[in-house]
Amino acid sequence: MKEKNRKPFLKFTDKQLNDIYDSGRETTVNYMKMLITKINQLEERVRELKDQISKDSHNSNKPHSSDTPFRKPKSLRQKSGKKQGGKKN
16 A cells, blocks of 8 residues: 655754754754654665565465566576477478
């Protein structure tokens, strides 16, 4: 499900950021810890989504009908070195 027009999680003006800084070291450090935690959560979510996108019927229990029509299956056969075609007279 795509969410359009979603507002950013955090959006601050320069004044608001300066107010956080001016409120003292402890507040600033706590705010930075909260941001780092949020970044880590978002990175984990991105990893989950990438894993989800990379799955298809060849590497999961998904049905073939769920495969994208743009990905062509890779043949496991190796070239024999012979010319193509049948017997020529």
